[in-house]
Amino acid sequence: MNSKAQRLMKLFWSTFGISAFTFGGGYVIIPLMQKTFVGKLKWIENNEMLDLTAIAQSSPGPIAVNAAILVGYKTAGKTGALISTAGAVLPPLIIISIISLFYQAFRDNRYVSLVMSGMSAGVAAVVIDVVITMGWDILKSRRITAIAMMFIAFILAAFFSVNVILIILAAGIVGYIQYIMKRKKA
Amino acid sequence: MIYLQLLWSFIQIGLFSIGGGYAAMPIIQHQVIDIHGWLSMQEFSDIITISQMTPGPIAINSATFVGIQVAGLPGALVATFGCVLPSSIIVMSLAYIYYRFKGLEAIQSILQGLRPAVVAMIGSAALSLTALALCGEDWFSSNIDYTNAAIFIICLIILRKWKPNPMFVMAGAGILGLIIGLLT
Numbered sequence: 001m002n003s004k005a006q007r008l009m010k011l012f013w014s015t016f017g018i019s020a021f022t023f024g025g026g027y028v029i030i031p032l033m034q035k036t037f038v039g040k041l042k043w044i045e046n047n048e049m050l051d052l053t054a055i056a057q058s059s060p061g062p063i064a065v066n067a068a069i070l071v072g073y074k075t076a077g078k079t080g081a082l083i084s085t086a087g088a089v090l091p092p093l094i095i096i097s098i099i100s101l102f103y104q105a106f107r108d109n110r111y112v113s114l115v116m117s118g119m120s121a122g123v124a125a126v127v128i129d130v131v132i133t134m135g136w137d138i139l140k141s142r143r144i145t146a147i148a149m150m151f152i153a154f155i156l157a158a159f160f161s162v163n164v165i166l167i168i169l170a171a172g173i174v175g176y177i178q179y180i181m182k183r184k185k186a
Numbered sequence: 187m188i189y190l191q192l193l194w195s196f197i198q199i200g201l202f203s204i205g206g207g208y209a210a211m212p213i214i215q216h217q218v219i220d221i222h223g224w225l226s227m228q229e230f231s232d233i234i235t236i237s238q239m240t241p242g243p244i245a246i247n248s249a250t251f252v253g254i255q256v257a258g259l260p261g262a263l264v265a266t267f268g269c270v271l272p273s274s275i276i277v278m279s280l281a282y283i284y285y286r287f288k289g290l291e292a293i294q295s296i297l298q299g300l301r302p303a304v305v306a307m308i309g310s311a312a313l314s315l316t317a318l319a320l321c322g323e324d325w326f327s328s329n330i331d332y333t334n335a336a337i338f339i340i341c342l343i344i345l346r347k348w349k350p351n352p353m354f355v356m357a358g359a360g361i362l363g364l365i366i367g368l369l370t
Contacts, residue, residue, distance in 0.1 A: 019242065020241055057297075059273055062269075065246070065273060069277045089246055092241060092250065093250050093263075093266055096247050096254075097254060117319075118337055118362050118366075119235045119360040121334035121359055124319045126341070127311070128312050128342060129346060131305065131309045135309065138301070150306045151306070152306075153302065154310055163216065165202050165216070168202050168300065168303060168307075171299060172300055179296060
C-alpha cells in the first residue's frame with residue numbers, strides 16, 4: 001500500500017473511532033481530535049487546530065462533522081474531507097439504524113416503556129439545565145440588545161409558532177448590523 | 187418524491203442548525219413534526235433521549251431515524267447526506283477564506299449576534315420536551331404525571347448542583363422510572 005492510501009486509511013479509522021466514542025455532543029469531540037491529530041499523528045499544529053475549531057463552531061451543522069471535514073481537508077484535500085466525513089457519520093448511522101429496526105418492538109415492551117418514560121423526564125431536565133446555563137450567560141453579559149432578542153425570539157417561537165428559520169435569519173441580520181456599527185465606531 | 191422531501195428537509199436542518207449540539211433540536215422539531223408529520227412528539231422525544239445515550243450528533247441520529255421510519259435504509263442515507271451537505275460546502279469555503287485571508291471576525295460577530303436567538307429557540311424546544319414528559323401529548327393538560335414531575339425536579343437539582351455527566355443522570359432517571367412504575 002502506498003503512503004497516500006495508508007494516510008487516508010488512518011484518517012478514516014481515526015475519525016470513525018473518535019465519532020464512535022463521542023457521547024454527549026460536539027464539544028467533546030474537539031479535545032479528542034486535538035489529542036489524535038495534533039498530539040499523536042502530528043498532522044496539524046496546535047494553533048491551527050484552535051482556528052479550525054472556531055470555523056467548525058461558526059459553521060452550521062453538527063460541530064463533530066464540521067471538525068472532521070476540516071481535519072480531513074487539511075490532511076488530504078477534498079478526498080480527505082470526504083473520507084473523514086464518512087468516518088464521522090458512519091458510527092451514528094449504523095447504531096441508529098440498528099436501534100430503529102427494533103424500535104417498535106422495543107417501545108411496546110412494558111419495562112422499556114417505563115424506562116423511556118423516566119428517561120424522557122431526565123432528558124427534559126438535561127436540556128432545561130443547558131438552557132438555564134446558556135440563558136444566564138446572556139443575562140450576565142448585560143447587553144440589552146442580546147437580552148431583548150432572546151426574550152422576543154423565545155416568545156415568537158414558543159407561543160406564536162413562528163418559523164424558526166425566519167427567526168434565525170432575522171437574528172443573523174441583527175448580528176450583522178451590530179458588526180457594521182461596531183466597525184464604524186472603531 | 188419522498189426522497190426529495192427528506193433531502194430538502196434535512197438540507198434545511200443542516201443549514202440552519204447553527205451553534206452546535208442542541209441548536210439542531212428546534213429546527214428538526216419544526217421540519218419533522220410540524221411541517222411533515224414524519225414523527226410524533228413522543229417519537230421525537232425518544233430520539234432525543236436515544237441521542238443522549240448513543241454517540242453521534244442529534245442531527246445525524248435524527249436523520250437516520252426519520253429516514254428509516256419514512257423510507258427505509260435508502261431514506262436514512264438520503265437524509266444523512268442532506269444533513270451534512272450544507273455544512274461541507276460552507277465549512278470548506280470558510281476554510282478556504284481562513285487560509286487565504288486569515289479573517290473570521292465578521293463571521294464570528296454575526297454568530298455572536300445569533301446566539302441569543304439560538305438559546306431562545308433551544309429553550310422553546312426544551313419547553314415542548316418538558317411539557318410532553320410531564321403532561322403527555324396534551325399540552326399543559328391537568329393530568330400531570332407526578333412520577334415524571336418528581337424525576338424531572340430531582341434530575342434538574344442534581345444537574346445544577348453537581349454538574350455530572352448527563353448520561354448518568356438519564357440512566358438514573360430511567361431506572362427510577364422503572365422502579366416507581368413497577369411499585370405503583
